[in-house]
Amino acid sequence: MVDFVQNCFDGVMLGSSYALLAIGFTLIFGVMRRLNLSYGPSIMLGAFVGTLVFLEFRAGGLAVAAATVLGAVLVGIYVERLCFWAIRQGAAVASMVSSFAIWMQLEEIVTIAFPDRTYPFPPLTRAQPMDFGPFFFKVENLVMFGCAVALTLGLHLLLYRTRFGLRLRAVAESPDAARYMGINIAAVTFLAFACASAIGGVAGYLIVAQDGQITPLFGLWATFKGLIAMMLGGMGSIPGAILGGLLLGIVEAQSIWYLGTEFRDLCAYALLFLFLVFRPGGLFGHALAERERLALRRV
């Protein structure tokens, strides 16, 4: 029982990094109804920019974080222009494939520019794990969990308390109606994309700082974990992203403990597959998926 509960705590801690990744993912999907598969690789590239700043200038944590976010945003803009803005509206699948193609590009750029593959990254803290009775927590994980919650709240305020948020929601609800209201859709989606990339940069910084190192494989890992967490929660739902991330973390932690490390990813993908088949809308996005199904049938 203690094991199970400790696994759940571990899962929540693990899951907060997934949740962080899923928030940006779901923001893009919520606004554009498209999937950006090179989300992870663009964060990875951002983290390598952070590493570069760290190695070249011996910069402190804050400068590295800023460099990571800036890098992720710049790469995000490149992806947005090429895979989303330039492809006509409605061609969601083309954008998805295109973003996958750009993923290959980004990964190759990193492996050419950083040939040693594994690079150091300044850690967040050097604090010892904390004990609470029979359970223990890592400080970095608590920070991540806090950031995930704070980002969600911030995003919620942005969406429901500002003019820009209103525009975003209008575009997400109905691009056509938004256009007739005089909203510049291209500008709104561009800003949403930049926001999501910045969130991704923050997430990437926290995760990579916790690991203390970065490799080109981080891109694939970030895309898949973020994607699964988002899908579990429900595509386009921000509270769903948090819950999906936590669910994924807990399932992974339990499967590592009871089945072994080699079953961790297998369980994650199996969970994703089952959700897609039986509940494609995820925990929160059911109504949304239903609406899209109907829209497909519109005659």
Added chain:
Amino acid sequence: MDDHLVGVLSNIGMISFIALSAYLLLIVGEISFGQQAFFAISAYASGIATAMWGWDFWPGLAWGTAVAAAAAVLVGIPTLRIRGLYFSIATLAFAEMVRLVFEVFKYQVEIDGEMVGPDGSDGFRDIRYIFENDITAVEYMLMIYGLLAAVLCAFFLLERSRLGSIFRMIGQDPVLAEMQGIDVTAYKILALGLAGLVAGIGGGLYAHLTTFVEPKIFNVMLGVHSLAYGLIGGLGTAFGPLIGVAIDIGFLESIRAISGYRMIAFGGLVAVLLIFRPRGLLDEAAVNWIRLRLRRRHA
């Protein structure tokens, strides 16, 4: 012929099967990131048949292909109810599950004092049928191309048949296809089964050419590449994916000056083509234009 050339040509031939497999699904309007799963299933199944059960090559290949096709139909039944992005992600999840299952799949027998068979992440060594039976590299290459020619003939027959038109109808407008009395889901399952079969042929050939199958080869990048081949070469004819393969392996990989930056070039090419020619170089309009030209010349 020198060994390098034979190797490259054999590779092009084998990859063509999986490219054709992804192409068939593109025709019915579904994007699959997971055709490598059926390639892998057949590679393992046919390898087990010849190396462990002592079967001949052709029955072994037929067995592997049949297993792959059956697996495709079984996966298709639950997943084809979901469409678009969701289907694509489901194929991705399934393919990763298959790869991860092979990472832990152990099934070995002792043959002549040596353990033979799949050994989890260490892969499946010694699928030595073509060496034990003195089939030269050139002969094997010819076998690959013979089978490829047969599959291509089947594709051309398909394109001329009512079934081919039905597939294209479903790909263009599934609701309208239903209005023509077509059971869209049943035909999609048929298409998925056929696609699994085509990928299966390639997988069986691959296992016997390399003699060594490793789970990590069948990762998502293989699937995305095979998908991209059709999108580059064009969706108007079965020559399209072959042109895509030739551009990638024959051109980008073989020319030294480009090969170091192959992914950058390839990813960029896909992204740019998706903007300017969303259905590839030889799309339906181009193919129809060529067809009319040829007919006029004959008349």
Added chain:
Amino acid sequence: MLEIERLVRKFGAVEALAGLDFSVEEGESMGLIGPNGSGKTTLFNVVTGVYPPTSGSLRLEGRDIGASKPDRIVNLGVARTFQNLRIFERLTVFENVWAAQHRRADVALRELVLAGRSAERARRQEVDGLLELTGLADRRDALAGGLPLPDQRRLELARALARRPRLLLLDEPAGGMTPAETEHMVRLIRDIAIPGRTCIVIEHKMEMIRNLCDRVCVLDFGRKIAEGPPEAVLRDDRVIEAYIGREAPADA
């Protein structure tokens, strides 16, 4: 032929069909008119199974089709055209019509894959005959997406006829056409679509309804407000009010 009772179809809170009673006799050609948004196209969509009905009953030749999938219903002998044109743009004109001949029995792989058998040859000739009749023969091998609008409407008609339907649903078959093109379409429908089958035509051009239909049914807010022979119905006060209230009929 087609019997509909208390049919309701809701979209959220909106009742597109609000308890519609409606029936068509075998061999009849029925006009369906009403202002925009009165539920005409929704009725077609429900009859062909695109949207399941929210409640009410739907019978085709005595058979309940309320919960059937579109391909089931269509295979019972129903074909339709679309108000906002739906053609397979990346198939040729010939292929559009040819592929529509598909029937349940065709699932036999032999007939699906092997071209050139005698039965198949007869059916290809049937397609060419239809293209000849609808005046599309010289565009036979062009991609359908490149056709001008009137040709696309004629292609939709040919495709629907290729299915040899017993019930044919035409949704504004002359929408967006000039008077001359409309006249051609009227002739086509009268000569090759109506004979020997049951037809329902949605149209705003009242002249067409007068020319083609034995009976007219008027919808407003998802209900039937009038029914009868064209001359009588088009003089009905409620019909005029329903139209004039929001828009005038195109040429009545």
